Amino acid sequence: MKIKPRLSRGLRDLLPQTMLARQRVIDTVRRVYETYGFAPLETPAIEYLDVLSGSAGEEAQHSIFRVTNPEDEDLGLRFDLTVPLARVVSQHRQIPFPFKRYQVSQVWRADKPDPGRFRQFTQFDIDTVGAPCGTADTEILAAICDCLEAIGAGPYSVRFSSREILNLLLQHAGIPADLGKDVFRVLDKLEKVGWKRVRSELTTGYVDPSGDPIRGLGLQDAQVGAIEEFLEISNPDRRAVVGRLRDLFSDVDGSGARLDTVESISEDLETLGYGSDRVVLDVSIARGLAYYTGPVFEAVLEDAPQFGSVFGGGRYDGLVARFGGQRIPATGASLGVDRLLAAMEHLGRCGSEQTPAQVLVTVMDKNLRGECLELAFELRRAGVRTEIHSGSGRLGKQLKRADRLKIPYAILIGEDELARGVVTLKQMSVASSAGTHLTDHRAWKAARFGQIEIPRSETVTRLRELLQAGG
């Protein structure tokens, strides 16, 4: 019986070209996070359902993939990496605080799949658990900047604010604290749906384009007016924003001290060279999740804002306590690896290689397979990523493969080459007609064919030189 090869909706394979770009990003981010002293953690994909639910947003709970084990327990696939981290620090009491960990793993959400929205995706999280607000949060913001620089994703903007600022806003506008969670959730949509709809949702509600009624929060005009005035605090200079916040909230008892932490993070960033040109204090940042308690972070690529924020995070001092025991401060950020790569792909900032191989050793003559094999292994031992022809097919077909996989070089050995102690090296990626800058007696003689002869004994050295020169 034949089985149809297929995947369930919202799931996809990542083929080599996609994976090579992805690995480059992941390796880079990992290197950056390790320079900050974050250590790797891995947790199982499967968690108890009561561990997963109860925390985080309701949306996430509804989209948990259920899993069945032989013991018929209530299990699910994790939908983020923060809940498992909170479980880990509660369960493994021997872990010394502060616990600075990174985790790059798959997460699953059984949402309605859209183009570009998948049911399995990769998050790359850093968190510091057990450190109070301050240095740890500054580090998260700086690490986000360092990652985006190192990845080479182009110009970006890191934005931060704080739930403290939003709490001051509630007091200033006379909005009851228990409405806060809902107000923040609505404000989080500001960039996506605009002020008009946010205003409607804060007051009387509205009917959305698909005909569904969206309930309003019932705020008064004066309250919404205060929010609007607050949202107009926008200034590329962080110090100016802090100053305006101090003015605006001067009517709230103790607001000065509560703004000190945000100011201190901003000043630390300044000292360390993370200026207002790339880290903005943007008071419109709310972040949707209910569990944030302090600073909140996000980052967008300026050339691809339509992809939304590629980083998101914040401080969540209450989450760990869900598992019993005391309140443990924690802060962190999550990189949406798939979203970042989709944006970079859109911007043409991912490579197009389909294999790590740098050279293909062809087999023109079956009798010389041994010689070809020996050369391939010599190259590999010298660190040159080498493929040797292992199928059937003539030389033309072999070279077509090198072309298609974008392998930069091919090596040809025939009876003639063998007799003269040389190999033919063919440059595959010269899409142009030339390579003529490489002329002169020694090399690239037949440059119009993109090929030269080099002594067999010098093949490894010469090829390494060419590859190091970025050829």
Added chain:
Amino acid sequence: MKIKPRLSRGLRDLLPQTMLARQRVIDTVRRVYETYGFAPLETPAIEYLDVLSGSAGEEAQHSIFRVTNPEDEDLGLRFDLTVPLARVVSQHRQIPFPFKRYQVSQVWRADKPDPGRFRQFTQFDIDTVGAPCGTADTEILAAICDCLEAIGAGPYSVRFSSREILNLLLQHAGIPADLGKDVFRVLDKLEKVGWKRVRSELTTGYVDPSGDPIRGLGLQDAQVGAIEEFLEISNPDRRAVVGRLRDLFSDVDGSGARLDTVESISEDLETLGYGSDRVVLDVSIARGLAYYTGPVFEAVLEDAPQFGSVFGGGRYDGLVARFGGQRIPATGASLGVDRLLAAMEHLGRCGSEQTPAQVLVTVMDKNLRGECLELAFELRRAGVRTEIHSGSGRLGKQLKRADRLKIPYAILIGEDELARGVVTLKQMSVASSAGTHLTDHRAWKAARFGQIEIPRSETVTRLRELLQAGG
């Protein structure tokens, strides 16, 4: 409501110390596989149940974790990486053959958990799809050797044989071909249970220690005698083994040609420097899986044979055809990452670091936090993996943390150091109980306290030198 932090049976967290050792192995294996030109692939954890079952062994099928999606489809978590690969090459017809891919991913099996046996574990597979028996198989064997050398797991033995040899045995012993699958499955247990039990299972069956009756295959004495004679072909020299096989099977029509492939692989390995000292032609290797059709491979660590084979694999020319279309030749091997690491851990060949950090910048004096932060970021930008104290706690507690996490160096900056333009560098791995004794001069004068003073302006350079010198 408090939720108990816990994991379902057979699942575990991988804490930083474990993960750092694991990443070192995975990075090394990846580097080796890339020098062979294998390219990365990732497939979703969730597959259709009919894709997963029907292939591979019955055991694996029974242990599939079922998954539920909103569409109520029959889904499960993958139990290996070979079946998803077969699906991928059937589904994505544009993939050029030979397709040389690696995949390092989690797999799940709902088996009865034992100590050291988990329900989620990591496999690192390489496969070449679309290449006939020969070079591709030689490469798999060579790559296994290169991985084990590069990992530094100690002495190892790679063993190979071929289903062709076992098929010749069936003919030679007069055993019907349709019994082959069962005979191979029983022979695969040889190393684990010994010849006496294998013999019983091949003939009349027996009652196992737990009282369960094990059905016998009903072979005749002469047939079992022929198998026993065959299994006695054991020689450290591959050429001698090939010679004895040619003699033994001289009664089987065409046996000579059918042994040529094995001999050719053996000769290629010889040419490339993979001698009989590390790659053995061991005719007792059967490998349990039903789908193997040609060469089969495995590898054991000689210092930890009780952990079983850390690599396993073989050629499976029929598997891809399950998804329709033509027969596509394929060969590959799987590294059991968890098993290898358990063996290395047992042998004391894993590191004991608990963080990537190489230096902890302490904060002795809150007023100097800015100076400490600046130094930490200078170090990071120079590639030194640096942690800065971000919690509360006095110097003694901070140093204890560095000790506990095995961070090799700590840096101390007090008012005194600041005034004199120096920092105190403390070597932590020198297990010294001494406190904050400040020495007066350049070198490791007070080496018994493991600390020296260095000019603030030279801190980055000096520390990099020390770290590069392996300090």
